[in-house]
Amino acid sequence: MTGRACDMTDLRADFIERLGVLALSEGGSRNAGRLFGLLAFEGRAMTAAEIAGALRISPSSVAQGARFLQSHGMIRRVAHKTRRAGALELAPDVFDALQGWICARRRAVCQEFDDIIAALPESAADTRDRLETHARFHRSIASAIASVEDRTRDR
CATH class of the missing domain: 1.10.287 (Helix Hairpins)
Incomplete structure (x- = not known):
């Protein structure tokens, strides 16, 4: 892995963790903040399985974080070409x-x-x-x- 790729990986992980801590301090859950951070950093829709793998959390933790973010209008479910359950992405009016x-x-x-x-x-x-x-x-x-x-x- 190149130095730049390693730096991006580290920056990504740091960003995601920081948003988790920020969400927790603002009354949300750490996993909801981390999920938000992942979607913001990646800039694309991701399946629950991709999110669970990237954040190293259970599918139920992804679902719980997604419910919180959806209830506040921050993310939305979108159709996914290979997954019946669809994917999650930041809402257009995030x-x-x-x-x-x-x-x-x-x-x-x-x-x-x-x-x-x-x-x-x-x-x-x-x-x-x-x-x-x-x-x-x-x-x-x-x-x-x-x-x-x-x-x-x-x-």
Whole structure:
């Protein structure tokens, strides 16, 4: 294997793992993130068997990750010439779906802050002020993400 091919293999593996960790930190599953990373890196539809082999996970783990990603509109099933079950690929509007998922996660964080703030006693004004500052920060982030335009369509 050439140095460049080895580098690509290592970069691919690193990218896939990083997306797995990122998905996990954002409330998804590691395997869903890894599946997303694989499809993004490969840029093509892949069968469940190909995905299971590439990620070294069971077919049921592929199915579970695929269900999560499909339920959030990030991937879709497509016909495959040799497989009756078809293949999986990133959805055409994947960036809109990602934006929606990230916004929903940010709103959930804001709700967590709001719930705690609402439960604080009147005597905890300093704590309330600090947490409200954090909540405003997270609302600003959620608002900024919601207002981002998808510039990928220009390419």
